[in-house]
Amino acid sequence: MSALDPAVASRLKRNADGLFTAVVQERATGQVLMVAWMDDDALARTLETREATYFSRSRGEQWVKGLTSGHTQRVHSVRLDCDGDTVLLEVDQVGGACHTGDHTCFDADLLLGPDL
Amino acid sequence: MSALDPAVASRLKRNADGLFTAVVQERATGQVLMVAWMDDDALARTLETREATYFSRSRGEQWVKGLTSGHTQRVHSVRLDCDGDTVLLEVDQVGGACHTGDHTCFDADLLLGPDL
Numbered sequence: 544m545s546a547l548d549p550a551v552a553s554r555l556k557r558n559a560d561g562l563f564t565a566v567v568q569e570r571a572t573g574q575v576l577m578v579a580w581m582d583d584d585a586l587a588r589t590l591e592t593r594e595a596t597y598f599s600r601s602r603g604e605q606w607v608k609g610l611t612s613g614h615t616q617r618v619h620s621v622r623l624d625c626d627g628d629t630v631l632l633e634v635d636q637v638g639g640a641c642h643t644g645d646h647t648c649f650d651a652d653l654l655l656g657p658d659l
Numbered sequence: 660m661s662a663l664d665p666a667v668a669s670r671l672k673r674n675a676d677g678l679f680t681a682v683v684q685e686r687a688t689g690q691v692l693m694v695a696w697m698d699d700d701a702l703a704r705t706l707e708t709r710e711a712t713y714f715s716r717s718r719g720e721q722w723v724k725g726l727t728s729g730h731t732q733r734v735h736s737v738r739l740d741c742d743g744d745t746v747l748l749e750v751d752q753v754g755g756a757c758h759t760g761d762h763t764c765f766d767a768d769l770l771l772g773p774d775l
Contacts, residue, residue, distance in 0.1 A: 551770060566682050566691055573689030575682055578745045590771050621771040624764040625757050629694045631765045641741050648740040649747045654667060655706050655737040 547587035555583070556627040562598055564629040569636050569647075570619050576640035577648040579606075581630065586621075593618040595634055614638035663703035671699070672743040678714055680745040685752050685763075686735050692756035693764040695722075697746065702737075709734040711750055730754035 557563050562580040569576050579597040581589070585605055588596040595616035599606040609615030616634035623630055641648040673679050678696040685692050695713040697705070701721055704712040711732035715722040725731030732750035739746055757764040 554768070564680060564694060566694060568691055575684055575691065575747050578680060578682060578740065586770075593771075593774055618771065618774075620769065620773055622765040623768040623770055624694065625759055625761070625767060626764075629764075630770070631691050643741055645741070648742075648745075649738040651741060652670065652739040653736065654702075654739055654746070655709075655734065657736055658709055658734075 545587060545591055547583040547590075551586070551590075551623075552583055554623060554627050555586075557582075558628075560600075562600070563627075565595075565597060565632055566629060567595065567616065567632045567634055567640065569640075570633045571635065574647050575649060576616075576634070576636055576646070579608075586630065589618055589632070590621060595632055609637065612638070612642075614640065616640070661703060661707055663699045663706075667702070667706075667739075668699055670739060670743050671702075673698075674744075676716070678716070679743075681711075681713060681748055682745060683711065683732065683748045683750055683756065685756075686749045687751065690763050691765060692732075692750070692752055692762070695724075702746065705734055705748070706737060711748055725753065728754070728758075730756065732756070 565579045565581045567576045582598045585596045585598045595608040597606045615637045619633040681695045681697045683692045698714045701712045701714045711724040713722045731753045735749040
């Protein structure tokens with residue numbers, strides 16, 4: 544696995560744990576599926592393989608999405624935001640993105656409904 | 660301004676600074692516009708007024724989006740994710756969402772292009 548391109552690494556703004564935010568959007572529907580964390584190695588692997596790869600804070604290790612569940616994410620594009628602390632992944636999702644089985648992590652808890 | 664509903668507050672998982680992530684999506688286009696931070700008061704104000712309200716880490720204060728720039732966000736819906744540390748706002752955006760003038764904070768820096 545290659546290291547992250549230094550030209551990209553220099554534009555990242557990481558938190559105290561060396562992590563940055565990844566927002567994951569489904570290409571076909573535009574739905575925001577989930578939010579996760581990445582470190583440099585996770586981003587490098589994502590860019591190289593197009594397999595969405597994150598950093599699990601609870602397990603303290605790299606996490607290839609779907610490796611266990613089969614609910615993989617094929618990465619179509621990756622964008623970095625204006626202040627360098629968030630990437631936006633456009634993916635093709637296999638199965639549900641959420642560990643609960645829901646399609647997205649935002650399906651279950653509506654705090655404020657449409658302003659009709 | 661009312662305090663945040665205790666039933667909502669009890670479901671939030673805040674970081675060490677008392678903040679959680681807000682992902683902001685445009686209703687009309689499905690575009691992810693930006694990612695910001697909220698504290699309980701910012702979420703309470705957002706739910707009560709439908710004016711997107713965040714917490715500025717750099718200024719250390721509440722930030723009503725567009726109050727200075729005029730680039731306001733009218734909030735259509737708010738969802739909390741499965742582990743309680745991210746909210747997803749669906750908004751109607753006036754003007755550009757990004758401080759650079761771009762429509763979204765993800766317009767300028769494409770790290771990986773479409774897999775054609």
